[in-house]
Amino acid sequence: MASLTTDLPRRPAPGRFLPAAVIAAAVVLLAAAPWWAGRADLRLLMEALSYLALAQMWNLLAGYTGLVSVGQQAFVGLGGYLFFALAIFSGLPLLVAMPAAALATGLVAIPAGWIAFRLQGAYFAIGTWVIAEVFRLSAAQFPALGGGSGISLPVAVARSLSESREGREMAMYFLALGLGLSATFGVWALLRARWGMALTAIRDSGTAAESIGISTRRVKFLIYVGTAAMTGLTGAFLFLQKLRITPDAAFSVNDWTAFVIFIVVIGGIGTIEGPVIGTILFFALRQVAADWGSWYLMLLGAIAIAVMLVDKRGIWGALKARTGWALFPVERRLR
Amino acid sequence: MKTLLETRGLTAFYGDFQALFGVGLRVDEGETIAIIGANGAGKSTFLKTLVGIRPNRGQDITFDGQPIGGWPAQRIHKAGLAVVPEGRRLFRSLSVEENLLIGASGGRKGPWTLKAVYDLFPDLVEKRRNPGTALSGGQQQMVAIGRALMSNPRLLLCDEISLGLAPKVVRAIYEAVPLIRGRGTSILVVEQDVSQALAVASRVYCMMEGRVTLTGRPRDLSREEIAQAYFGMEAA
Amino acid sequence: MVWVNAIIQGVLLGGLYALFAAGLSLMFGVMRFVNIAHGDFIVVAAYLALTVMVSLGISPWVAVPVVVAVMAATGYLGQRLLLNRVLGKDILPPILVTFGLSIILQNALLETFSADSVRLPAGALETASLTLGDGIAIGILPLAMFATAIGVIAGLQLIFYRTPLGRMLRATSDDAEIVPLMGGNNAHIFAIATGLASAVVGVAGIWLAMRTNFDPAAGPVRLLFAFEAVIIGGLGNIWATLAGGIILGVAQTVGAQIDAGFQILAGHLVFLLILIVKPTGLMPRMTG
Numbered sequence: 001m002a003s004l005t006t007d008l009p010r011r012p013a014p015g016r017f018l019p020a021a022v023i024a025a026a027v028v029l030l031a032a033a034p035w036w037a038g039r040a041d042l043r044l045l046m047e048a049l050s051y052l053a054l055a056q057m058w059n060l061l062a063g064y065t066g067l068v069s070v071g072q073q074a075f076v077g078l079g080g081y082l083f084f085a086l087a088i089f090s091g092l093p094l095l096v097a098m099p100a101a102a103l104a105t106g107l108v109a110i111p112a113g114w115i116a117f118r119l120q121g122a123y124f125a126i127g128t129w130v131i132a133e134v135f136r137l138s139a140a141q142f143p144a145l146g147g148g149s150g151i152s153l154p155v156a157v158a159r160s161l162s163e164s165r166e167g168r169e170m171a172m173y174f175l176a177l178g179l180g181l182s183a184t185f186g187v188w189a190l191l192r193a194r195w196g197m198a199l200t201a202i203r204d205s206g207t208a209a210e211s212i213g214i215s216t217r218r219v220k221f222l223i224y225v226g227t228a229a230m231t232g233l234t235g236a237f238l239f240l241q242k243l244r245i246t247p248d249a250a251f252s253v254n255d256w257t258a259f260v261i262f263i264v265v266i267g268g269i270g271t272i273e274g275p276v277i278g279t280i281l282f283f284a285l286r287q288v289a290a291d292w293g294s295w296y297l298m299l300l301g302a303i304a305i306a307v308m309l310v311d312k313r314g315i316w317g318a319l320k321a322r323t324g325w326a327l328f329p330v331e332r333r334l335r
Numbered sequence: 336m337k338t339l340l341e342t343r344g345l346t347a348f349y350g351d352f353q354a355l356f357g358v359g360l361r362v363d364e365g366e367t368i369a370i371i372g373a374n375g376a377g378k379s380t381f382l383k384t385l386v387g388i389r390p391n392r393g394q395d396i397t398f399d400g401q402p403i404g405g406w407p408a409q410r411i412h413k414a415g416l417a418v419v420p421e422g423r424r425l426f427r428s429l430s431v432e433e434n435l436l437i438g439a440s441g442g443r444k445g446p447w448t449l450k451a452v453y454d455l456f457p458d459l460v461e462k463r464r465n466p467g468t469a470l471s472g473g474q475q476q477m478v479a480i481g482r483a484l485m486s487n488p489r490l491l492l493c494d495e496i497s498l499g500l501a502p503k504v505v506r507a508i509y510e511a512v513p514l515i516r517g518r519g520t521s522i523l524v525v526e527q528d529v530s531q532a533l534a535v536a537s538r539v540y541c542m543m544e545g546r547v548t549l550t551g552r553p554r555d556l557s558r559e560e561i562a563q564a565y566f567g568m569e570a571a
Numbered sequence: 572m573v574w575v576n577a578i579i580q581g582v583l584l585g586g587l588y589a590l591f592a593a594g595l596s597l598m599f600g601v602m603r604f605v606n607i608a609h610g611d612f613i614v615v616a617a618y619l620a621l622t623v624m625v626s627l628g629i630s631p632w633v634a635v636p637v638v639v640a641v642m643a644a645t646g647y648l649g650q651r652l653l654l655n656r657v658l659g660k661d662i663l664p665p666i667l668v669t670f671g672l673s674i675i676l677q678n679a680l681l682e683t684f685s686a687d688s689v690r691l692p693a694g695a696l697e698t699a700s701l702t703l704g705d706g707i708a709i710g711i712l713p714l715a716m717f718a719t720a721i722g723v724i725a726g727l728q729l730i731f732y733r734t735p736l737g738r739m740l741r742a743t744s745d746d747a748e749i750v751p752l753m754g755g756n757n758a759h760i761f762a763i764a765t766g767l768a769s770a771v772v773g774v775a776g777i778w779l780a781m782r783t784n785f786d787p788a789a790g791p792v793r794l795l796f797a798f799e800a801v802i803i804g805g806l807g808n809i810w811a812t813l814a815g816g817i818i819l820g821v822a823q824t825v826g827a828q829i830d831a832g833f834q835i836l837a838g839h840l841v842f843l844l845i846l847i848v849k850p851t852g853l854m855p856r857m858t859g
Contacts, residue, residue: 068666070607115843118850119802121662122605126798127846130839133795137836148832253791258674265667294678301674308657308664308671386752408751418752426745429738437742440735441754486754 019327034170046173048283049180053234055263055275056183057227063270064199065220071128072231072257074135077250079105079232080239087157094160098236105232106225113224136251150246179234188272191330262304268316272328277316336363339490339521343395347380354380355545367522369536371529377545378525382494386418387411413441417488421495423479425467432463434478438485445487446518452481473504493524543567572706581824583713585817586720590775591797592812594768601744601764608673610794616642616776617785621691639773646769650762680787691780716778724809799842805852
């Protein structure tokens with residue numbers, strides 16, 4: 001144990017203010033977007049914020065509990081469909097129907113997770129995909145929801161947000177901002193809470209976490225259900241924005257899981273900053289390369305593979321390891 | 336006497352933790368060498384570094400006249416260095432005979448064939464079709480030794496072969512050591528069982544905390560010296 | 572009689588699913604590696620067969636060995652050059668790399684062959700059938716497909732239990748870490764396993780091409796069928812994988828008999844049911 005004599009690195013105190021300032025500036029800038037961004041930019045930001053929420057959830061699941069799911073589209077689609085069903089048939093106000101759909105998605109995730117948890121590792125991943133396929137094929141079996149060709153949200157429902165188009169766009173933007181920020185800060189708060197330290201312990205070593213008395217299985221299950229609910233809420237919002245839902249769009253593995261995984265992995269899995277960086281890069285790249293069609297998708301796949309080969313911690317993970325930077329510090333340092 | 340294996344200043348690390356601090360060791364052809372030492376002395380790490388399943392790039396290891404530091408494990412094996420791994424590690428879905436045959440995959444020619452191994456350990460003949468793991472501990476150890484011999488090694492490394500076995504069984508297994516050496520295979524045993532090691536070895540190395548603390552012929556070493564080198568304290 | 576017919580068709584379809592599953596099961600068995608792009612590899616083999624036989628007009632007797640050999644060689648090299656680098660305790664890199672490969676392959680096929688679905692014509696064989704009285708007819712093509720599955724599985728069994736290579740593969744499956752101490756080269760053995768699995772993928776792709784229409788996006792569903800057959804049967808036993816394939820096939824054809832839109836869903840539901848009732852599969856490997 002002679003090697004433990006090296007000094008613990010001490011961080012200079014001024015470094016503590018800079019991250020807070022960066023975060024505050026970003027939040028203010030985003031909150032003011034309706035006043036500085038054009039309509040097209042606003043739509044892009046809305047989409048990016050939704051993806052940020054999905055990415056934070058997938059990162060919480062895979063990056064911290066090691067549950068690599070490729071079936072999160074199950075909950076995006078379910079959230080979307082349940083929201084449409086509630087909004088169309090129950091007449092619940094839109095802002096009630098969305099959280100209700102999220103809650104119901106979480107409830108469905110309990111039996112779904114109970115089944116998926118019987119599989120381990122990569123087989124868990126494929127199992128979640130089967131479950132998503134079951135949801136997609138089942139959705140096509142409901143004539144009331146339009147079967148295979150899908151269903152539109154009545155104009156009146158969208159109108160209930162605001163009578164004017166500008167008002168609706170403003171309201172939608174703040175919904176998206178709320179999703180993206182609450183996912184990011186929610187994960188941060190969770191990881192800083194006492195209970196969240198269990199998660200970091202699980203990320204770093206499952207067996208070690210077990211040995212200090214954390215029921216990793218229970219924590220993982222709760223995270224699975226919780227991320228499903230939040231993913232469902234995001235799904236409800238995504239299809240509110242699209243105003244139309246079909247089984248193939250709702251349960252698309254490419255749109256709701258592949259892109260999200262690439263965002264997290266490229267940005268840096270197992271960090272809160274990773275999904276933020278990944279989302280920015282993903283949308284920047286899409287702006288440049290959207291016209292390339294399938295070549296753009298091949299490029300994304302190749303980048304994900306390259307990250308795994310070069311440094312599987314991703315961009316932020318690699319930066320953090322070299323510099324010790326943290327925008328969202330969760331580690332408690334000895335001092 | 337020709338030198339078969341020689342290491343100079345061998346080091347090993349597990350992350351930041353240094354496990355070996357410059358281990359020098361020599362095995363001459365025809366010798367039986369024992370490395371003794373307590374748990375955590377670095378004996379197994381030393382063996383794993385020799386055979387290449389722990390990184391050994393840049394290490395000064397000469398085997399049979401060749402510098403083998405940095406060679407992949409399978410190449411070291413084919414050069415004639417075979418190991419009986421700690422805990423036996425038989426392949427559980429292979430029969431006894433298949434376990435032995437796996438040992439011969441390297442294709443080295445020599446005196447060790449299935450028949451020679453069965454002659455050495457006659458108990459195994461009637462178990463040859465059984466799964467390797469369905470045997471008693473002693474018989475499993477015999478399979479593990481036989482499996483290593485099947486590669487016709489110049490030097491056989493045995494990692495803690497007495498661990499978890501009854502003294503009677505240990506004696507039976509150690510009876511094979513002179514027979515193995517009689518066929519021209521040199522032997523290096525790593526042992527916690529000091530008396531067994533002293534009885535069988537022509538020279539011993541004692542290790543403690545990653546360093547060689549004592550070396551010599553068994554008859555030249557006193558109990559006190561060994562206890563001092565083994566535990567790092569004055570013998571009670 | 573429609574039900575008996577559906578069950579017979581399902582059993583024969585199960586042969587195809589066992590072919591899908593055998594490669595997946597083999598790679599998992601030897602190196603605990605799950606290839607998310609497995610289905611896409613099958614579709615690549617199907618397009619390769621189509622190209623060689625239809626576009627180049629090469630006779631099936633030459634084309635089949637060519638497809639199988641090209642797949643095997645590609646599998647070997649892919650494992651050696653790419654996949655070996657991400658093997659390890661962390662499950663994320665292999666999943667991510669093969670997921671990335673899946674996206675790349677689907678889009679590369681789309682660029683090359685367009686999104687239109689295609690099929691490999693099998694000539695007169697397509698309609699030939701054996702009539703077993705009482706309105707039960709068995710197509711020659713599905714029957715040959717089932718026989719191929721039995722042949723492939725028996726061949727794999729032979730390799731695994733009767734050859735030095737198979738012995739080495741089983742040893743690697745048990746304890747890969749010490750195989751180099753027996754003179755085995757893990758990188759090579761893993762690549763051989765993937766090469767063998769890819770040869771089976773080649774056979775599976777040819778049958779997929781003859782049996783159904785397929786398109787560049789047809790891979791993921793095949794991965795799911797392969798996976799379901801493996802899990803239903805129980806890990807680590809290749810004949811059980813055939814049984815798993817048959818159960819899945821029967822579930823699908825019986826489901827389709829109930830309602831045409833219910834075919835795939837019925838297969839998934841039977842899989843989930845078996846996962847609930849018997850998570851280790853119906854015939855798990857017996858080990859001491």
